[in-house]
Amino acid sequence: MSWSGQIQKNLMQTLLAALARLISGSSVRWIDCQPDTCQRVYFANHTSHLDALVLWASLPAKVRAVTRPVAAKDYWEKGFVRRYLALQVFDALLIDRKAIKVHQSPVDLMLKAIGDTQSLIVFPEGHRNTAEEMDEFKSGLYYLAKKRPDLELVPAHIDNMNRILPRGEFLPVPLLSCITFGQPMWLEANEPKVDFLRRAREAVRRLKDQ
């Protein structure tokens, strides 16, 4: 990217992050975890289309610059503004939820996209959840951890975003939200898939009450 293009992108990133934090009024907490630019996979509960953007915006600028949220293609490719923000500003990795193929699995796409410098934000529930309790995690997180055991897996809990922009609504109501990052975890040796996913889900759920 050209020099002026990079400056423009940085400026837009800062503006967008400030706007997202303004609308979501998010207070950010780091519990047993510090912001770091090392390669990580942040995984969080999912209740609103704004989750990816708000979680990305709550990271410090240096970390933000190397972190790419994985988001739904059908939502973020609709309309010029969303497409511009997702692709040109916060560098989302858009996944088509309807056309998941075996030879081109989303996990492979994600790993190829981040190379050995970038981090990811994923929502292992796979869809926005409207109930009080989180859904079971899909297995993508397990395969990410298995193929790249060096990645730090950081649980994150997003509180109140479902009231700021609930399912099916277009305009946000500027309430206050809270984002909590927790202690990094890894896939244990020989840990079965089901156990790992349950442990990961529990790590996110625990942050709610801390």
Added chain:
Amino acid sequence: MSLIKDPITWALVGGVLALLGLATGAGQLLKKQRDARFDPAVIEQFNLRVRAWWLMCSVLAAAFLLGETATVILFFLLSFWALREFITLTPTRAADHRTLFWVFVLFTPLQYFLVAMNEYGMYSVVIPVYAFLFIPARVALAGDYKRYLERCAKIQAGLMICVYCLSYAPALLNLELKPDDSSQAAQESQATEVAEEAPEDPVSKVASLVNEHTADRNARLLFFLVLVVTMGDAFQYTAEKLVGRHIIAPAISPNRTWEGFAAGAACTTLFGAALSWATPFNPLQAAGMSLLITTMGFLGGLTMSAIKRDRGVQDYGTLVQGHGGVLDRIDSLCFAAPVFFHVTRFFWTG
């Protein structure tokens, strides 16, 4: 146009700065001494509060310097943030989303716009009547009847306390106060000066000078309200620690005692009486006003504590360190502002 021009206002601002300087000095001294008689946690709490008072005073002073519009905007932002905290902690349902959207995007700015335009007949009814009717109707249109009355009441209460009541504080800037003796004298002397200097158009010049003078008196009125509310909180907090015995409502607030309230209110009344030189009131009237303000402030604090207990939280937010949320700081002001406004409007405007 700046609201701080004449020497009385400067004296008031200077006095507050001196007071804050004194509090900061005392706090730092207590921290250094490490005296066994004082609990270090209480001192730390005190120092955090003083720091937040500095922040709030600087913001208020900056708004005053920038003028009336800036002050109204400042209070709008306070209301907006307080309402965010209030609605965040009082659960509503997904069906209330669009009602809440209009509450935030239409009614809150509209109220402050009408205050800035000095439309008393409109800003005094738009929320208690029109928003009051709009909210239940819009919630009903959304078609979810679960806990219907409770949800409507929550939104209405939030809008009334955080927006409507607080908007009476900046509304003080537009009251047309009866001219007092000193201001009359000032106007006359200025009028003669102006008449001597510029004989071509004395009327409009006198009018603009009189306007400036009134703006300063109104700014001091708002300053008086904020100062007495804040000092009232501080006096009551201190008095409760020193002489508190009989708790008023143990289940709601274990700190508030009858003795603490009485002693705090007495101190605030004296403090307000001593400030009468900066207000349109004589010392006795200023004392009565201060008693009224601090009593309303006390009731406001207690009411908000009841709401917080019901929701099971300690504080409303985390904006200013040591001060809970915005709503925790302005709860007393929300209750005191409309009553102070109406009493002043009834007895001191022409």
